[in-house]
Amino acid sequence: MMTRAELTEKIVAHKMMTGFKWEDVGDAIGKSKEWTCAAMLGQLSLTKEEVEKAGNVMGLNFSPDETALLMTVPYRGSLPTQIPTDPLIYRFYEIVMVYGSTFKSLIEEEFGDGIMSAIDYDMSVTRIEDPKGDRVQVMMTGKFLPYKSY
Amino acid sequence: MMTRAELTEKIVAHKMMTGFKWEDVGDAIGKSKEWTCAAMLGQLSLTKEEVEKAGNVMGLNFSPDETALLMTVPYRGSLPTQIPTDPLIYRFYEIVMVYGSTFKSLIEEEFGDGIMSAIDYDMSVTRIEDPKGDRVQVMMTGKFLPYKSY
Amino acid sequence: MMTRAELTEKIVAHKMMTGFKWEDVGDAIGKSKEWTCAAMLGQLSLTKEEVEKAGNVMGLNFSPDETALLMTVPYRGSLPTQIPTDPLIYRFYEIVMVYGSTFKSLIEEEFGDGIMSAIDYDMSVTRIEDPKGDRVQVMMTGKFLPYKSY
Amino acid sequence: MMTRAELTEKIVAHKMMTGFKWEDVGDAIGKSKEWTCAAMLGQLSLTKEEVEKAGNVMGLNFSPDETALLMTVPYRGSLPTQIPTDPLIYRFYEIVMVYGSTFKSLIEEEFGDGIMSAIDYDMSVTRIEDPKGDRVQVMMTGKFLPYKSY
Amino acid sequence: MMTRAELTEKIVAHKMMTGFKWEDVGDAIGKSKEWTCAAMLGQLSLTKEEVEKAGNVMGLNFSPDETALLMTVPYRGSLPTQIPTDPLIYRFYEIVMVYGSTFKSLIEEEFGDGIMSAIDYDMSVTRIEDPKGDRVQVMMTGKFLPYKSY
Amino acid sequence: MMTRAELTEKIVAHKMMTGFKWEDVGDAIGKSKEWTCAAMLGQLSLTKEEVEKAGNVMGLNFSPDETALLMTVPYRGSLPTQIPTDPLIYRFYEIVMVYGSTFKSLIEEEFGDGIMSAIDYDMSVTRIEDPKGDRVQVMMTGKFLPYKSY
Amino acid sequence: MMTRAELTEKIVAHKMMTGFKWEDVGDAIGKSKEWTCAAMLGQLSLTKEEVEKAGNVMGLNFSPDETALLMTVPYRGSLPTQIPTDPLIYRFYEIVMVYGSTFKSLIEEEFGDGIMSAIDYDMSVTRIEDPKGDRVQVMMTGKFLPYKSY
Amino acid sequence: MMTRAELTEKIVAHKMMTGFKWEDVGDAIGKSKEWTCAAMLGQLSLTKEEVEKAGNVMGLNFSPDETALLMTVPYRGSLPTQIPTDPLIYRFYEIVMVYGSTFKSLIEEEFGDGIMSAIDYDMSVTRIEDPKGDRVQVMMTGKFLPYKSY
């Protein structure tokens, strides 16, 4: 039986070969490119209908086994080590290491004691044009959840 | 001699007691509240002038030793363990673990092979009002740096 | 300056000496014994009024510095190592290791894809009398949070 | 030879496809849905008769090798890393990190020096309806075991 | 305030100087030498009366603070690292690494699925005279606890 | 080529199916059940003759490759992680963590500076009948080795 | 499907057998030997045209699957453990451990607060003849990136 | 007694205050700025004479204890964790992770089986002016040591 990791590799290789865009796949299933990309890389689960529609856009005809994998709620965690080695991903880890206490202080100053949800959460990745060199903008929003008192 | 960590604790305790706002400190030194908070928590370095102005707003009269600490380029990394245990900070780590490969795929689709800089970088933390519960919005922008070929 | 960990030790030693009960402290501040115990051990923050009332019941006259510490939102995480060595606490870690996938399967079967919140969360610890030996009952409830789709 | 992990994956995939419920499997073998789910995911061992009855409800005809695997006492531990990355399971780990010392203080206040058994142990996972959003209730009970003195 | 670790060091140094025996301390409080040694090294808790009697034998007049420390239920775990470096203690860790699966197979063959309790547990350390070189005998007994089915 | 780990799994599965006892295998080769079990699980090496005799009792006809594996001195260490997750095995690790300094103090009090050998070592696992619940008794004896002075 | 690691091994083995030089491969694609070697070992991505030309020099006729792998942006990180065991590579890690704070002090003295980029980066490895034994010279240059203030 | 780490902090703070340059210190003792900086940060040992001369340039009058510390061969390793968190230093670690196998392949192609010494080693850190942004150049040279055959 194929594993989810192998299916992810198959999708990534196919994207390399055919050049389809996450945005087009997202349009077909009525989701953003960010949600769609995360789902295809094994971090979110799809419905049967979404699998079919996505497969059509991507030019992949998913087998029943593959469809089941795409529909299963995944064991999340997309990286091979708990401290990432890939430089692009490490930069985000570095932001947590360096600015983690800053996020904590600013969120608690504004909202009180609680957290930003990583579940009731959405994000976007956008290009900001800039004459000194274009910039990547990552916007994350999550519901503020206060600690319950009882 | 006081350590930088002890100075951070002193500033945080003083903020608890007096209730000053990072934004007011930032206004006094001409920086954003995010930059100012990170600097005061030991992740960025200040000039002598900034230390003085900030001290005035915060109601802290920094000694020469404390001023030197605030002016020194710090050994960065604000957290006591490499996988954070504090729930607010952990949520950001979780985002890296779960969506790290998504960031990689989306940035490379849009920009090609490279990274989002965590140095030529700025960020903001804002409240988004929402009838279903207000949301925290974290916006990060960093210059895109392509891998050099040579 | 006293650290939060030292204040926790002072409270614990004082409890040993005087025998006050968490429930009595909780009654004085209108909170459960579970919330109160967690707050006093440095995992939740109190208001100025709660600190005073609690101090009265516990027979401790908190100084302004100690009061500030009790009012500060803590950097959470109560244990010295990421895999606990204390046998009582390890048993809970063992439950996560052994039954983690069971929790995941049962919660997802009943609720769909999402998590049980550890923030909008409460818990109780109770004695269940049993002729074969009394039992500890730990009840945890947390709001179900579904993954957002967008 | 199939490994236990591969058998677990086969069962999980089959559940995804056919939609059987852990409760129905549990009813067939006279066990709770929690015990049954844990056993099928490789954390408890079944008798030959239970394997057969469970297979009938699940629509799986276990081979002799698979039956042997389901009857073997497993090497327990259901997760791929010692700090879980899956957000649902991590929340339980977070509860141990944050409230571990609270559990210790409350259990020892009530029972004296000892532990809650994780072997003479049962648990349930239930939905609590709530107008502000349904809640997950996890109830754990374990026999209190006092430290032996000798 | 003295920590428990510092009190342990004080007791150990005093033993070095005066040469008292664990067995004599145990006799005074009606416990075995093994239980007494573990308690004095910070792994078990004593009653007020035991502290006094033990202090008399050891020639140490414990202060109220020290008495409180000896009466408190400790955060257990006597070693500075999770893999011990001291050769005497490492040998026991090695036995777990090498013979762990043997213990599991033999206990399960004899008793069925369950564990040997480390709480309802006692142990002894004895010299076995042997012409080829005396031997250390460590005998551990713990109640067998079967996994509960429900 | 089969690995030693795969051969161990084959032997364990065969034991599950046929129900042979380690003691009977041990009797056939003139060794204790403890030594025999450890050898079959890959921690000790057998002679060619022992392999044959053991195979007869177990009902397994070992191939030349399997025989070679059973005769090879193994790379020892029977567990997949350096801190065991299986509850039965973890209890022994816990004993080292909690009582390690006690073993050290008692052995050194009795014997002087040195260790209990884990090589010139034998052990037994026995059932102790007890009306309050049967107990597991593990007895370990190892030669005392004093530190050499030179 | 072949993995990138397997393709790397195939290339390395082929180099062993045929003795082609990285410099010749680099010349064919208009890149330095350092860039070319890193790309072939899976740390940089090539264009379709570069894959073909490189294949010709190396005497390898890459299949479409292999070509796709060589064109894909890799998950970077070329070593099996986070602290390298290979002596040649460990020496570079040692340089970071021993001289890391020296690099920090010297770069900050010369350039102010910022970093040397590891992305807008190039390097060379050269032989320096020396009568006392030839020396390896590694030259790294990276763009200085100052911390942004905002 | 002062530790070496505390002396390092004193020197670094003094440099912040007075602005002396490593190069000037190096000139006074006849060493490069790189060697001098590393020595002052606790990674190399100085002679009594060098300590005095360096102290004069730095405006620090070292006590006999401090002089002894500066003369002692240090336990090397300048960083608080085995994977650095400071972004400047991490970039060098990243270079090892990403290009470690490239260094190995290039050095072995040119020199045969062996290593670049990190002991018979020198380095320099220089500014390279560049209209697109100045660059940091780090040059390392170490004697090539071939594996001995015997």
Next chain:
Amino acid sequence: MMTRAELTEKIVAHKMMTGFKWEDVGDAIGKSKEWTCAAMLGQLSLTKEEVEKAGNVMGLNFSPDETALLMTVPYRGSLPTQIPTDPLIYRFYEIVMVYGSTFKSLIEEEFGDGIMSAIDYDMSVTRIEDPKGDRVQVMMTGKFLPYKSY
């Protein structure tokens, strides 16, 4: 394609079956038994001629692929974990842990600041007959390398 680890296992199994001696293999290629054993276990590289001669003595007819593996400079590091679990190998690690600072002090007293090379290095393993039990003698010699000053 066979990996180097699989080839090592094949050689070890073959040695078990046929009983050839490392010394005889070494004699055939003009190397010591220590160098030869290390090379065959994947830590040093052989020439084509050595592979052939060694194969003749060992009774193994290496294929071209196997020959290439034996000729390739290996990624060194012969153990599956960074703290060894095998008792024989652990004893050497223990010697480093316990006597590491002793080696450092003695070498620096005799030679000054520097290291013993592990590359320009040879070793021998010999039996020392002793009426109280034969002893293993391990002799290591490595060139002393002083830290370079510049």
Next chain:
Amino acid sequence: MMTRAELTEKIVAHKMMTGFKWEDVGDAIGKSKEWTCAAMLGQLSLTKEEVEKAGNVMGLNFSPDETALLMTVPYRGSLPTQIPTDPLIYRFYEIVMVYGSTFKSLIEEEFGDGIMSAIDYDMSVTRIEDPKGDRVQVMMTGKFLPYKSY
């Protein structure tokens, strides 16, 4: 109270200042320089008489507390991390990583299944003069201990 680590630092600093030799200390107490150095660095225990004689040679007048520390059996392990960062000590660790399986194969070929004792163990560190550069010779001998069969 002084810790053993602080006493070690005091002895090392005193050696730096006065230049006494380990050999002279060893001669005074009738032990080798290796044993003496290890004992003074906290890895072996001395008798009261040895402490006095050693103190005389070293020019240190040990207090009763210091004497007690030198007489106590230490918790062994002389290094701050489980993978050493100091280059001199790391080289020995590297030898274990690279040649560990070679030691195992050679010792087992010569002696059968067992280990070299690290307790009934002695060692020497000597200078070997060599025109190509003097060499460090480390000789270790330990009693061979065969695995017991029973």
